[in-house]
Amino acid sequence: MKAPTSLDELIDALRCLPGVGPRSAQRMAYHLLQRDHAGAQRLASSLDYALEHIKHCEKCNNFTEDIICELCRSPRRDAALLCVVEMPADLLMMEQAHCYKGMYFVLMGRLSPLDGIGPREIHLDRLVKRAQDDVVREVVLATNFTVEGEATAHYISELLSNKDLKITRIARGLPVGGELEHVDSGTLAQAVFERREIS
Ligand SMILES: [Zn+2]
Numbered sequence: 001m002k003a004p005t006s007l008d009e010l011i012d013a014l015r016c017l018p019g020v021g022p023r024s025a026q027r028m029a030y031h032l033l034q035r036d037h038a039g040a041q042r043l044a045s046s047l048d049y050a051l052e053h054i055k056h057c058e059k060c061n062n063f064t065e066d067i068i069c070e071l072c073r074s075p076r077r078d079a080a081l082l083c084v085v086e087m088p089a090d091l092l093m094m095e096q097a098h099c100y101k102g103m104y105f106v107l108m109g110r111l112s113p114l115d116g117i118g119p120r121e122i123h124l125d126r127l128v129k130r131a132q133d134d135v136v137r138e139v140v141l142a143t144n145f146t147v148e149g150e151a152t153a154h155y156i157s158e159l160l161s162n163k164d165l166k167i168t169r170i171a172r173g174l175p176v177g178g179e180l181e182h183v184d185s186g187t188l189a190q191a192v193f194e195r196r197e198i199s
Contacts (some may be wrong), residue, residue: 099189
C-alpha cells in the first residue's frame with residue numbers, strides 16, 4: 001500500500017466535517033487547490049487562529065476568546081436567572097428574540113447515550129456548580145423539544161431538584177421535535193414568557 005500523498009491527506013482531513021463523505025471531500029480539495037488558493041489560505045489561517053484562541057467561557061461554557069465572555073461580564077444581565085441551552089446557536093436565537101435578560105449555560109450538546117454522550121460530555125457537573133453560586137434563583141431549561149432535548153431537561157431537573165432553585169421549562173409554543181435554532185423569534189419569546197415550573 002502506497003503512503004498517502006498530501007492530496008490524499010487533505011481529502012481525508014476534510015472528511016472530519018459533518019456530512020462530508022469521500023466524494024464531497026474530494027470536490028472540496030480540488031476546488032481549494034485549483035480555484036481558490038486565497039480562500040484555502042484564509043480557511044487554514046482562521047482555523048489555526050480559532051483553535052489557538054477560542055476556548056469555553058468559564059461561566060457559561062460558550063465559545064469565547066476571553067476567560068469570562070462579554071455576556072457573563074455584563075452588569076445589565078439578571079444574574080438570578082440561568083438559562084440552559086444546547087448549542088451556541090440556541091443562545092443566539094434567544095438573544096435575537098429579546099425575551100430574556102438572564103445568564104446562560106451552553107451544554108454544547110445533549111444527552112445521547114446511543115452516541116456515547118453522557119452527563120460528563122455535556123459538563124453537567126459544571127452546570128450544577130454554576131447554578132449554586134448563591135445568586136442564581138431560577139434555572140430555565142431551554143433544551144430542544146426533541147427526544148434527547150426532553151431527556152436532557154428531565155435529567156437536569158432531577159439533578160437540581162433538591163438545590164433550593166426554581167426549575168422551569170420553556171413552554172411548548174414550540175413544535176414537538178422542534179429545534180430552537182429553526183423557530184421564529186416570536187414563538188420562542190412566547191415560550192420563554194410561558195415557561196412553567198417543573199415539580
Ligand atoms: Zn460566558
